[in-house]
Amino acid sequence: MAVDASSSSSSAKRPAYHLATELVHIDSDAVKDNYNAASVPIYQTATFKQQDADGSGGQYDYSRSGNPTRTAVEVHMAKIMSAERAFVVSTGMTALDVILRLVKTGQEVIAGDDLYGGTNRLLTYVSQFNGVKVHNVDTTDPTKVEEKLDPIKTRLVLLESPTNPMIKIADIRTIADKVHDICPSALVVVDNTMMSPYLQNTLEMGVDIEYHSGTKYLSGHHDLMAGVIGCRTKEVGDLLYFVINASGSGLGPLDSWLLLRGVKTLGIRMEKQQSNAIQIADFLEAQGLKVHYPGLKSNPQYELHKSLSSGPGAVLSFETGDVGLSERIVESARLWGISVSFGCVNSLISMPCKMSHASIPAEVRKQRQLPEDLIRLCVGIEHVEDLINDLTNALEIAGISVKQPVSN
Ligand SMILES: Cc1ncc(COP(=O)(O)O)c(C=O)c1O
Numbered sequence: 001m002a003v004d005a006s007s008s009s010s011s012a013k014r015p016a017y018h019l020a021t022e023l024v025h026i027d028s029d030a031v032k033d034n035y036n037a038a039s040v041p042i043y044q045t046a047t048f049k050q051q052d053a054d055g056s057g058g059q060y061d062y063s064r065s066g067n068p069t070r071t072a073v074e075v076h077m078a079k080i081m082s083a084e085r086a087f088v089v090s091t092g093m094t095a096l097d098v099i100l101r102l103v104k105t106g107q108e109v110i111a112g113d114d115l116y117g118g119t120n121r122l123l124t125y126v127s128q129f130n131g132v133k134v135h136n137v138d139t140t141d142p143t144k145v146e147e148k149l150d151p152i153k154t155r156l157v158l159l160e161s162p163t164n165p166m167i168k169i170a171d172i173r174t175i176a177d178k179v180h181d182i183c184p185s186a187l188v189v190v191d192n193t194m195m196s197p198y199l200q201n202t203l204e205m206g207v208d209i210e211y212h213s214g215t216k217y218l219s220g221h222h223d224l225m226a227g228v229i230g231c232r233t234k235e236v237g238d239l240l241y242f243v244i245n246a247s248g249s250g251l252g253p254l255d256s257w258l259l260l261r262g263v264k265t266l267g268i269r270m271e272k273q274q275s276n277a278i279q280i281a282d283f284l285e286a287q288g289l290k291v292h293y294p295g296l297k298s299n300p301q302y303e304l305h306k307s308l309s310s311g312p313g314a315v316l317s318f319e320t321g322d323v324g325l326s327e328r329i330v331e332s333a334r335l336w337g338i339s340v341s342f343g344c345v346n347s348l349i350s351m352p353c354k355m356s357h358a359s360i361p362a363e364v365r366k367q368r369q370l371p372e373d374l375i376r377l378c379v380g381i382e383h384v385e386d387l388i389n390d391l392t393n394a395l396e397i398a399g400i401s402v403k404q405p406v407s408n
């Protein structure tokens with residue numbers, strides 16, 4: 001009998017301690033090694049020796065189907081996401097690709113009108129080549145989602161909350177309830193990358209599938225690419241495992257190990273990044289800039305976000321009113337690196353319309369009211385005074401006179 005790694009132990013162990021504690025402790029039963037290694041070994045192997053001609057004798061036969069290092073991180077992720085089952089795949093986009101394989105020609109997807117550029121690109125691909133209708137709606141208003149629900153055709157409702165890059169909030173609980181009421185066979189999917197499982201648990205809100213770009217907060221150091229998928233039920237987990245094994249999209253052993261190492265410090269990184277972000281948002285708002293961040297009391301979605309999560313996170317964006325001015329600010333920053341991505345320990349600055357969201361055609365960006373002058377800040381763990389001083393310099397060089405500079 002061939003080994004079936006679909007039965008490998010990646011199902012949930014509910015957290016017993018605070019998440020910050022659970023993050024650090026890896027379940028040693030997930031992977032048995034002969035030497036009681038304190039760190040999960042990297043099983044850098046493609047295939048596994050079997051004992052009998054029928055292929056029986058072990059939990060693993062081939063690393064596309066399952067690998068012990070991958071199992072260790074999957075079990076760990078299932079625990080911290082309160083998932084019935086979790087999977088790790090090669091990138092965040094792979095996670096979405098695997099999930100989208102559950103949508104057949106003729107079925108429909110409802111997604112946001114503010115969402116990561118690569119997500120928009122993949123959704124455009126499935127609508128152009130796979131005959132899947134994609135509705136892009138304002139997910140800050142549950143009635144806009146409800147208007148597009150079709151009990152027969154709707155297969156997925158895909159949410160980002162907060163959205164990338166306008167940091168808008170979706171009422172995840174209300175939307176999940178409505179979708180399940182009206183379309184019992186539809187799946188609610190949340191890209192929870194921006195919050196990470198440390199700040200927001202969407203499966204506990206009734207969401208069917210939560211996924212992450214593990215390239216971001218989960219790993220935290222921009223030294224690997226990964227995607228993480230958590231499922232609320234075994235049935236959905238089985239469907240996704242089939243696609244991951246069939247397509248060979250599972251994460252390799254070395255990157256699984258790096259992800260497992262990185263995720264242990266998620267709590268401490270997120271606390272520091274978030275505390276820096278709150279102070280930076282206050283500073284920018286005090287300059288009269290239009291700041292998008294759910295940690296600001298002036299944000300109309302402040303209470304809603306608070307009801308969904310345990311914090312506002314560490315990504316924010318702001319408008320200056322002028323593309324040239326924004327370019328000057330970005331290029332004048334020294335400490336803030338000009339890069340796409342977020343969730344790393346070092347701080348980054350970018351202009352989404354020219355960088356992470358450039359793949360969305362200009363006319364679509366305009367129609368969706370994505371401001372061309374938008375600057376996105378991804379706040380790291382540096383000393384906050386250094387970050388604010390660097391922004392102060394950048395704003396002043398660009399021509400904005402700063403009202404409340406932070407003194408050294
Ligand atoms: C919100 C969001 N989801 C998914 C992705 C895709 O992740 P990856 O780059 O790991 O494929 C990104 C960025 O790339 C993102 O910003």
Ligand SMILES: N[C@@H](CCSC[C@H](N)C(=O)O)C(=O)O
Pocket residue numbers: 116118164339340341342355356357359
């Ligand atoms: N050239 C890349 C851009 C990646 S953007 C990465 C990240 N999600 C972000 O929001 O910064 C592409 O076209 O995918």
